[in-house]
Amino acid sequence: MHLFSDFKYLLFPTRCFGCRELGYSICSQCRKLWNPHIYQSRISNLTVYSAIPYSPVAKNILLAAKEQNIKSADLLVLAALRASLQGLLQKHSGCALVPIPSRSSSNRRRGRDFIHEIAISVAKDFGVAVLPLLTHQRIIRDQSKLNIASRRENLAMALTVKPEFPGNYSGEKVVILDDLVTTGATINEAYRALTRGGFKVQAAATACVALRRRE
Ligand SMILES: [Zn+2]
Known part of the structure; x- marks a missing residue:
């Protein structure tokens, strides 16, 4: 052997x-x-719960999961999100999880919708629902190399609630789920789109947080 x-x-x-x-x-x-602890940061008036400080190693682990479909990297991301959600759901129980949608070109390249898949997996652990409410209403650029101002511009009005989720979900309490928070531009835009759609966004959870890049 x-x-x-x-x-x-x-x-x-x-x-x-x-x-x-x-x-x-x-x-x-x-x-x-990759040792999960609870970190809380503020994006506008939302609290974001995260578990791992972003670093070159954390970046490689996220990429290994997202871009290379490495199962053991997926498990690390899941463990981190589970820790973040544990902290979050103690305060906001029973919220549905809303994954941040990836660009469709990324989904095609990866052969899966990474955050959605991860959301389904952690939702089972906590017995909460996943509502894939959001979609892009226009093309956005890959943000990884953009600065704070360009990210904001790239994402302004970029998301919307899908038409197949009509008014009957309105008032539903939700939390936003993503793998990483850096400038907060994505979470801000998701918050705007969901609030406009009538949803009550309680908080956000991410696996990693870029601690020194807070605005
Ligand atoms: Zn190593």
């Missing part, structure tokens, strides 16, 4: 998806950095 795994390792050397060092798919150093 060991012989086989050693042999396999020689043929297909594995790199840690956190730091790219040769070895296990996630090394003990990177695993230690």
Whole structure:
């Protein structure tokens, strides 16, 4: 058994998806950095609950889950979101989860809607519903390289509630779910669109938070 795994390792050397060092798919150093705690930040008048401070390693772990479909990276993201939601739902019980929609080009490339899939998985743990209410009403650019002002501009009026969720959901208490909060532009826009659609947004939860990039 060991012989086989050693042999396999020689043929297909594995790199840690956190730091790219040769070895296990996630090394003990990177695993230690992914240790969920509750962080609360404010975006307009919403409290955002997060579990992991954003760092180069955290960035690689999110990318490994999102872009490479690495199952063990998915599990780390799930553990982080579970911790964030645990803190959030203690205060706002029974809210439905609204995942931030990815761009359709990203969904096509990845072969799945990452945040939606993750939301369904954590919702089961807490016995809450997932309402994929939001959609893009116009094309947006990839935000990862945009600064705060450009992100705001990129996202202004970009989201809307899908027409298939008519008034009967109005007044429903919801929380916004995303993998990462940096400038808060996405959460702000989701908050605007959901509030306009009549939903009562209670808070937001993310796996990671960029602590030094608060506005
Ligand atoms: Zn590592």
